[in-house]
Amino acid sequence: MDLLKRACLYLVRKKGKTATLLAFLLVMATLVLTCFSIQSATITANTNIKKALLGYFTINAKHLDTGITESVLNQILSIDGLSGNYILRSYSYANYYDTDGKLLEISTEGAAQTPAEYENAGKIVASSNSENDSYFTEGGFKLTEGKAITSENGNAVLIHEKFAERNGLTIGDTIQLFDVTDKNRVTDVTVAGIFTSTKEQDAIGIAPSCDLYDNIVFTDLATASYLLYGTEDETNIQFGDFHVNDPEELDRIMEQVQEINGVDWNSCTLTCYDKDYQNAKKSLEGLQNIVFIAIAVVSAICFLVLALFMTLRLRSRIHETGIYLAMGISKGAVLLQYLLEVFIVAAIALLLSYGASAAISNQIGSRLLSQVTAETYETVDLTQNAETAKQPTEDLGLSEIIVEISATDYAIVWAFGLVICMVSTALAAYPIMKMNPKNILSQMS
C-alpha cells in the first residue's frame, strides 16, 4: 500500500481529527489571507491617493511685470517627474464694451468702494486651460454653456451668466476688452462659454466691484498678455500650477526648479502643495503598519500553534509510527505520509479560505479604509465645500477600492501556508523520528 493511499485512508477514516485540522488550518489561512488582502487594498488606496491628491507646486509672481517666461516654462516642463498637467494663469483688469462701443453693465451689488479707474472694470483671468483651472475644478465655477478656454482658441472669453443676462449676451457674441490703464489697448473677443458660480463669494462687502464673481471674465493667456503688455509674444506669466506624478518626488523637483536660471526668486514665490497627500499618506501608513504587524503576529502565532497542534497530533500517533517502523517502512516514508496528510488538508483549507477571506476582508477592509479615509478627509478638506465634503472617498478615489484577494497574495499565502505546515509537521515529527523503533515500541507498550 503506497503512502498516498495510507494518507487518504487516514484522512477519511479519522474524520474528527481531519475536521479539527481542517478547521484549524482554515481559520489560519483565512486570517492570513484577510491580512494580505487588506494590505494590498491599502497599497491601492495609497496609489489612488497619490493620483487624487496630486502634489503640485506653484510659482506666483509678486508683481504683474514679473513671473516666469516661456523659456523658463519650457525648462520646468522638461524636468523628469512632472505629470504634464499644469495651469498657467495671468490676471488683469479691463472695461467691457459691446461692438458699438457701449459700456457693458457690471454688477456692483455688495461691492466695497472701488477706485475710480476700476468703477466699470472687471477682472480678467487668463488661463492656459480653464477646464483644468482650479477656479473650475475645485468647485468655484461651473461652465453651463459653451466650451472651455484653451491656448488654442484665442480671443475667446467665458462670462458669468448674470453678466450675460444683464447685457443680453449669448455665445458667439463679440465684446471688447479695454485695458484700465491709459495705454488704450483694446481687443475684440468672442463669448465662447457662460459659467455660473457654485458658491457665495467669501469677500462680499469687502471686494471691489471689479473683483466680484459676476464680473470676472476668463480668457486665454495671449489676450491677457496683450492687455497687460501690449503684445501677444513671449511675456511673463504670473502664476503657474505644476502637478507631479508622485508627490514623494516633489522636493526633488522643486530643487531642480530653483536651479533654473532666469527666474528672479526675489519677486516670485515657489510653494509646495502636498499637505493633503502627506495627511492622507500618514493615515494610510498607520493602517499599513497595523496590517503588517497583524500579518507578522498572526503568522508567528499560526506557526507556534500549528507546531504545538502537530506535536500533540503526532504524539498520539507514536503507536502507529512504531508499527510502521517495525514493518520495515522507512522513517522517511512515515514522515512523508504525515506531511502528505497535512498537505492535503492544508490545500483544502486554502481553497476554502479564498471564499471565507473574500467575504471577511471585504467587510473588515472596507470598514478600516473608510475609517482611515474619513480621518484623512478631516485634514484634507479638498474642496472647502461642505456638500462635497460628505463624500470624501469619491474625491480621494477610494470609493472604487474593492478589498479583494489578488492572485499574488493568494499564491504567497499558499506557499507560505504550505511551508508553515510542512515545517511544523517536520519539527513535531522530529523527536519521534529520532527514536529507534525499539524505543517507540517500548513507549507503545
Add this chain to the structure above:
Amino acid sequence: MMHSKTKRNEVVSMNIIELKNVGYAYENKRKVLKAINLSLEEGKMYAILGSSGCGKTTLLSLMGGLDSPSDGQIFYEGKNIEKAGLSAHRKNNVAFIFQSYNLIDYLTPKENVALTSKLPPQPILERVGLTEEESRRNVLKLSGGQQQRVAIARALASDAKVILADEPTGNLDEDTAAEIANILKECAHQMNKCVVIVTHSNELAKQADEVLRLHRGEMKMLDRLNQSGRSGCYTEIVLQTYKAFNR
C-alpha cells in the same frame, strides 16, 4: 528454502539467524544480555522462556532489527544485518507479531495485511480463519483472537522468512491461544518459516520444536525435539526441567 544436501543426501536446515556474542546494555549500563550465541533454522518454531525483565523482548528486538546490540553481531543468511541495513532487514527478512496485535486502527484487516504485501490479502486472511465479512470490518471491531489472526496474516503476507512473536497469546483465552499456536506451528512446519516466540505460556512452549531459556542475560537450551519428534508433544520432562531452572 535454505536447505543443503550433505554427502549422504540428508536434508539439513541451514541457520537463517545467527547471533554471535550478542550483548545488550541499557543506557544506565545495566547489562541485560551477555554474550548470547544462538543459531536459528528455517522450518522450526522456537520458544524463548524467561522471567519478566530478563531481556526476552530485547533479544527479539535485536533479532528483528528494531535495535542494535551493544556487543556482538547478528547475521541473517550469513550477512550482518546492521551492514545490510536494519530497516531493510525489518522490511524484507522478518515479521513481527505482538501481544497487543499492533494493527493500524484506521485500516481494515485487508488493508492491514496489504500494508507490506502486494499479494491479495483475502486468501491469507481466510487461511488464518477470517471470513470475507470480517476482513472488511474495522480492526477494532474484531475480537482479540481475530485481531491476532490479522497480525499473523500480516506477518505471513510479508513473505519474511523469520516470524518474531512477542507473547502472541498473552491476551487471548485458552482455546484461541491454542488455535494461534497451531497457526504459528503451521507457519514453521508447512511454510518453512523460522518462528521465534517469546512467551510465558507453557502451553505455547509445548508446541515449540526448541525451547530456550533466558536467565540473567544468558541463554540455555532447555529442550530440542528431534526432527521426527515434531508431531509429538512437549514432554513433561521438559516442563519439569524448566521449573527446576526457575527455582
